Amino acid sequence: MTDETAACRRSEGRAAARRLALPVLAVGLAATVVVSLAVGPAAVSLGDLVEVAASALAGETGDAAAMTRERVILLDIRLPRTILGCLVGAALAVAGAMMQGLFRNPLADPGLVGVSAGAALAAVATIVLGGVVGLEVAGHLAVYALPISAFLGGLATTLVLYAIATRRGRTSVATMLLAGIAIAALTGALTGYLIFLSDDSELRDFTFWSMGSLGGATWAHVVALLPFVALVLAAIPLIAQALNALLLGEAEAFHLGHEPQRLKRRVVVATAAATGGAVAAAGVIGFVGIVVPHLLRVAFGPDHRLLLPGCALLGAMLVVAADTFARTVVAPAELPIGIVMAVIGAPVFLSILLRRRSIIDL
Numbered sequence: 001m002t003d004e005t006a007a008c009r010r011s012e013g014r015a016a017a018r019r020l021a022l023p024v025l026a027v028g029l030a031a032t033v034v035v036s037l038a039v040g041p042a043a044v045s046l047g048d049l050v051e052v053a054a055s056a057l058a059g060e061t062g063d064a065a066a067m068t069r070e071r072v073i074l075l076d077i078r079l080p081r082t083i084l085g086c087l088v089g090a091a092l093a094v095a096g097a098m099m100q101g102l103f104r105n106p107l108a109d110p111g112l113v114g115v116s117a118g119a120a121l122a123a124v125a126t127i128v129l130g131g132v133v134g135l136e137v138a139g140h141l142a143v144y145a146l147p148i149s150a151f152l153g154g155l156a157t158t159l160v161l162y163a164i165a166t167r168r169g170r171t172s173v174a175t176m177l178l179a180g181i182a183i184a185a186l187t188g189a190l191t192g193y194l195i196f197l198s199d200d201s202e203l204r205d206f207t208f209w210s211m212g213s214l215g216g217a218t219w220a221h222v223v224a225l226l227p228f229v230a231l232v233l234a235a236i237p238l239i240a241q242a243l244n245a246l247l248l249g250e251a252e253a254f255h256l257g258h259e260p261q262r263l264k265r266r267v268v269v270a271t272a273a274a275t276g277g278a279v280a281a282a283g284v285i286g287f288v289g290i291v292v293p294h295l296l297r298v299a300f301g302p303d304h305r306l307l308l309p310g311c312a313l314l315g316a317m318l319v320v321a322a323d324t325f326a327r328t329v330v331a332p333a334e335l336p337i338g339i340v341m342a343v344i345g346a347p348v349f350l351s352i353l354l355r356r357r358s359i360i361d362l
Contacts, residue, residue, distance in 0.1 A: 017300065029316055088225070092274065106352055111287065112286070239263065
């Protein structure tokens with residue numbers, strides 16, 4: 001076999017893998033969702049799962065005591081929790097991939113550069129100070145107050161970070177990382193002060209919320225987060241090709257028909273919406289935005305037309321799997337997802353640093 005033939009076969013193999021990537025990830029996510037619904041302190045068999053799903057789709061209500069119990073477990077507890085995990089994972093992973101494409105650096109993660117901390121500060125301020133300054137929202141709209149405030153906090157943090165790190169059209173990676181550390185420290189200190197003002201019960205809730213958790217997931221949380229994730233996913237076709245062009249440089253992207261400033265505004269808004277909504281729904285869950293894009297980029301390359309939808313699927317799969325592990329490994333207690341993701345994400349982050357030392361120009 002000649003070298004040219006071997007190279008041609010490798011190229012064909014990579015092309016086939018890229019065509020199958022999204023279907024395989026979709027199947028993997030479906031399997032993860034089924035496991036998440038079936039596994040827990042109260043185990044549910046696959047047959048009961050299918051029966052409850054079929055009866056729910058048909059609009060029936062269970063009349064047997066055991067069936068009613070399983071309907072409550074599946075439809076009122078695990079299903080909203082699993083769907084919320086899918087939305088949070090997809091939002092964080094896509095936000096990370098978009099930010100890395102904008103900064104043209106694989107280390108740009110919303111959690112690492114302080115965007116998540118800014119969103120958390122705005123959410124905590126709404127909880128602690130909302131009643132004091134008369135910002136309480138009555139009725140069903142109350143559930144939207146946190147995502148909107150977290151979105152505004154994430155947006156403000158992203159704009160400040162970009163303004164600090166960018167000079168004369170060029171973004172400094174070192175400045176971005178250092179500014180992100182400073183912003184995260186400042187917002188973390190302000191968040192800590194607000195928590196200091198809270199009472200004992202709020203303090204316990206904030207502590208677990210800050211480590212990331214889907215324990216309080218309800219259908220109201222799903223409905224509140226869905227518009228933010230839908231906005232980000234709808235933006236993928238508008239952003240993917242432009243991010244590919246931006247990999248060549250801003251001047252090259254402009255000559256290819258993409259307006260860099262317009263692209264930056266879209267990415268900043270989409271990243272803030274995704275991060276803010278996810279933080280408001282599940283607290284601060286780190287490393288999803290850096291682990292998922294890195295794995296897909298290594299496997300399938302930097303093409304954002306595949307990378308962004310792939311991140312949505314793999315991010316959802318990773319968070320749902322991490323949540324399933326967190327609520328079963330020490331059952332009936334639960335581990336915060338942030339701890340699980342830190343154990344997974346920290347080694348991956350270190351591997352990126354070791355492979356890309358040259359880009360950390362300190």
